[in-house]
Amino acid sequence: QVQLAESGGGLVQAGGSLRLSCAASGRTFSSYTMGWFRQAPGKERDFVAAITWRSGRTYYADSVKGRFTISRDNDKNTVYLQMNSLKPEDTAVYYCAATPVNYSRLVSSSYNYWGQGTQVTVST
Secondary structure (H helix, E strand, O other): OOEEEEEOOEEEEOOOOEEEEEEEEOOOOOOOEEEEEEEOOOOOOEEEEEEEOOOOOEEEOOOOOOOEEEEEEOOOOEEEEEEOOOOHHHOEEEEEEEEOOOOOOOOHHHOOEEOOOEEEEEEO
């Protein structure tokens, strides 16, 4: 069983920065893709960013491109999401996810392992 644990959420003023971490334990394979999703109250769970373990290829939602950076440390089985220039509309619960598939990486239904989520709140 693969277990994911997010950390780094909190309350930040608009324009500030946060770095989220996702530590994976259990069975983790180099062929996996790691993704970040977020869900605001009353909204659907939306794709934020993803990265492949083997090559480090990255994918970003248009809404965060240029502000967020996803990276990974393969030796630690840890993925990071550096969030800069935060906006109030970034407020959501952020979830880390993992999948062995190499297709449909931007769709939440492609991911079979999920963390519990961490709250990010951006104030004005």
